[in-house]
Amino acid sequence: MSTGWILACKTDDVGAEDVFRFDHDERTFAIYRTADDKFFATEGLCTHGKVHLAQGFVMDTIIECPKHNGRFDFATGEAKGAPACINLKTYSVKVEAGQVFILLD
Amino acid sequence: MPSTKRDYSLVGPETQRAYEKGLVSASWYASPIPRPRMKELMRRKDGPAIRDTLLWFALIVASGATACLTWGTWWCVPAFFVYGTLYGSTSDSRWHECGHRTAFKTVWMNDVVYYIASFMVLREATAWRWSHTRHHTDTIIVGRDPEIAVPRPPNLFAVCLKFFALPGGLRELAKIFRHCFGRLNAVEADYIPESERPRVFLEARVYVAIYAATIACAVATRSILPLMLVGLPSFYGAWLMVVFGLTQHAGLAEDVLDHRLNCRTVYMTPVFRYLYWNMNYHIEHHMFPLVPYHALPSLHEALKADMPPAYRGLWETYREIIPTLLRQSKDPAYYVKRPLPTHMALQGGMA
Numbered sequence: 001m002s003t004g005w006i007l008a009c010k011t012d013d014v015g016a017e018d019v020f021r022f023d024h025d026e027r028t029f030a031i032y033r034t035a036d037d038k039f040f041a042t043e044g045l046c047t048h049g050k051v052h053l054a055q056g057f058v059m060d061t062i063i064e065c066p067k068h069n070g071r072f073d074f075a076t077g078e079a080k081g082a083p084a085c086i087n088l089k090t091y092s093v094k095v096e097a098g099q100v101f102i103l104l105d
Numbered sequence: 106m107p108s109t110k111r112d113y114s115l116v117g118p119e120t121q122r123a124y125e126k127g128l129v130s131a132s133w134y135a136s137p138i139p140r141p142r143m144k145e146l147m148r149r150k151d152g153p154a155i156r157d158t159l160l161w162f163a164l165i166v167a168s169g170a171t172a173c174l175t176w177g178t179w180w181c182v183p184a185f186f187v188y189g190t191l192y193g194s195t196s197d198s199r200w201h202e203c204g205h206r207t208a209f210k211t212v213w214m215n216d217v218v219y220y221i222a223s224f225m226v227l228r229e230a231t232a233w234r235w236s237h238t239r240h241h242t243d244t245i246i247v248g249r250d251p252e253i254a255v256p257r258p259p260n261l262f263a264v265c266l267k268f269f270a271l272p273g274g275l276r277e278l279a280k281i282f283r284h285c286f287g288r289l290n291a292v293e294a295d296y297i298p299e300s301e302r303p304r305v306f307l308e309a310r311v312y313v314a315i316y317a318a319t320i321a322c323a324v325a326t327r328s329i330l331p332l333m334l335v336g337l338p339s340f341y342g343a344w345l346m347v348v349f350g351l352t353q354h355a356g357l358a359e360d361v362l363d364h365r366l367n368c369r370t371v372y373m374t375p376v377f378r379y380l381y382w383n384m385n386y387h388i389e390h391h392m393f394p395l396v397p398y399h400a401l402p403s404l405h406e407a408l409k410a411d412m413p414p415a416y417r418g419l420w421e422t423y424r425e426i427i428p429t430l431l432r433q434s435k436d437p438a439y440y441v442k443r444p445l446p447t448h449m450a451l452q453g454g455m456a
Contacts, residue, residue, distance in 0.1 A: 068238050
């Protein structure tokens, strides 16, 4: 399993205030872009129902799970509303030359 | 499909069967819709729900005040009919939409209306939030879904009693008292996580305190009027909730992973859609629960080429449901098979 900075996507792959799914090494991640062009990354599946968060809805720094409406703050990973009770794992992100990298441990 | 009576409990043999058949927490069919369009439809607003909620409270207060002012005359009967229906039936859709936290953009507004509506519809807020979560995970999967309204074979007398929240309302009261003493049964323990249980018990105690205060008020005033305003409307006003609610899934397929086969979308008049907060677009709601109620008509327009035909009103819907339940009472294996489109008319994808 690879570690270190991994290229996840181009910045244009993620719309403003939206989320993008990135699969790597049998793992799945969610890459977020806020309305003011900040990028964040978390594990890709909701900690409640194991649903891909990339089909969810982004509001400010909140991602809402598409299946049960559980909410997380993707900047911190904090679960913000039932049925989401367990925090998301977050990953460091850097943007270079129009490309988004996430730091895998 | 077995032709004998099935076990609808969440801790019986059907639960294991659902796991074995891959029906638990499974992937469900989702109609394709371009992501930019879906983002528009998911967008939250406070305006529509504030407007609708202020009107709802105004109607409840006006009808309740009329009922009090006419108490002791026959005029109080229609007044309580309206008050009870608003209290005991339309609270169901407010409970539902605010439970999903999609009605308002502002989270606390969803939560305030959710707690008020939960009390009115005689559901414990946290316990039912988890019940409804399971309903969305495993919709009409026998042995998993705690909200299957009409198990097969249907008990037709029991279906009739639902119009007065019986015996379900009495069971809810028993649950509230049980939770008041910090006890869950095995079924509840199956879908309410440990971390949420203290909240369940606290809410039950608040409900009991409100009911106790209402009963005390009735005793002190030697009048049933306080109970006609708080508590009893959950029973005598439940009829419209059942009229609307049975359209959602009754008589349709069990154990399928496609909401187009186990949910109905029914066209309703604007007044009914207001009272029901657009839950008549039920396939669309189950397929995309992030879309708020005020955007469901637009979602329906976007998806209808990939949907079975919508029912043209309650009359057409009940012309199907009533004969189906009568037939299922003799033949539990029978169900309505919804026709699916034979070709995909939409492009793009979110599924």
